[in-house]
Amino acid sequence: MSKPVVFIDGDQGTTGLQIHARLGGRQDIELLTLPEALRKDPAQRAEAINSADIAVLCLPDDAAREAVASIHNPAVRVIDASSAHRVHPDWVYGLPELSADQAERIAHASRVSNPGCYPTGAIALLRPLLQAGLVPADYPMAIHAISGYSGAGRATVERHEAGEESGVRVYGLSLEHKHVPEIQQWAGLGTRPFFVPGYGNYRQGIVLTIPLMFRLLPAGVTTERLQQCLEQAYQGAAHVQVAAPSSQVSQLDPEALNGTDGVRLHVFGNDAQGQVLLAAVFDNLGKGAAGAAVQNLDLMLMGQP
Template sequence: MSAKPLVFIDGDQGTTGLQIHERLSGRGDLRLLTLPEHDRKNAARRAEAINHCDIAILCLPDAPAREAAASITNPAVRVIDASSAHRTDPLWVYGLPEMSAAQSTRIAQAQRVSNPGCYPTGAITLLRPLVQAALVPADYPIAIHAVSGYSGGGRARVEAHEGPCALDAPAFQIYGLQLEHKHTPEIEQHAGLSHRPFFLPSYGSFRQGIALTIPLQLRHLPPHTTGAQLHACLAQHYADAAHVEVIELADAQTMAQLDPQVLNGTNQLRLGVHINERRGQVLLSAVFDNLGKGASGAAVQNLDLMLHHAATK
């Protein structure tokens, strides 16, 4: 790799691509390559660009992302795919550094990295350590409810809320009622679940941010499991994670509400364990920016891991 690696953003006019470009544009340790508007749909020009760069970041719908990855003939090119096209593909490294002690190294060394989905980022960081510790059974009937800012729906939904017809945009909208949301297999696989979780997403009339919750009944967990044990497991797992924080147990117990926008503009993820001992119920929560740790921030975090590894080779 050259002294200043060349990073190609394919699809830099979409919501995620624009955010990645903004995060990288002021940096002096890399060069950015984007295509002029008249070349963006030119397959030959895009193939030339992707084969000329050091690392490509694909900010495309699933089908074009697969086509872009297939167009790579230069074995030195490394890829971060921000679409959902490769998130359950065993040939791609899943780009969630905090999921295990070895994952950052795997991402750093990978040729192909699939950036996590926004909702799965919250669900997997909550569930995976608890399932691995056998505090939550892999076959527990998991139910995940989440509300995202409307930017999670891409340019069309942003236009609906910010364009000339914004007054007609719904204040709140639940979707995915067919229970076939494309993020569900990703959550099942990377959280270590043995059965498909129930996942119901929604959009609010705010631009960005996510609040995701997962209810648990203590009576359905292994005998004598407590909410404090669940919290301790998460706190230990993320003790050294720079971008994931676990709310102190006492603070979580006094919280009256979750603000999905509180971490907007950051790459941080905040996890909580809210316990009602008398009722035998626990609520797991995750709050983060769907355009930050849920998309562009995560992509830049993975890019930095890959760049650092290349610089030290």
């Protein structure tokens, strides 16, 4: 029996390089790559995609759409790591922990859209709480996150690593960040959230925070109930950990889970002050990108006809 052929389109970008490195030594797949001289040849890329069992797209949004449009072989399955198809109704959202049956849906899907890095943390925190009725869908949500500079694109990576840029940058100030529709749809929010991202002077890792006011939540909601809801939602999940409540935690390190494919969720509450802070820590190149893509690939290989 022949091995499944996996083609990475865009394997020289940050995410593509990570995926390629993770798959390079595997014996259960045949990894298809193009020589450097042919990587930008549309005909060669289309031929490679159509000869693959699973194509992993690590491309800008428009290029990802073009790649999908070039597929004429109905047997080709796709994981798109861009944001081009994350709210598309014909694509399966690639967050296996989204619901009890989401991993099964991914396993048998022909089109899977890999989640964005920031949305992974926001959705993991919010979706169970909204589904349980502990947070209303119309809550005026504000989400803030700081990532390593690797999440800001190749040009920013090169500037940082050349010593031409340092410090912290907050962006998305037009309030039109492309992750907002994805967060709203998959978290189950009825209104558009504020989303304020930034990146720091370190390579990778995310801390994402969401403040909540108890006076805007249903009566009887407490820090303990929010904690219990998340613990129940992710009980047994391999890649999502809910940290135990601890008054000893005074700071969060965005690099704490670097090199892993996990996300750690926290609930910090002060019931007396009527406030709670939800937080997620994870590697933007792990569960936030390449790790998530490989997790989805493995599910799809399990469901391969």
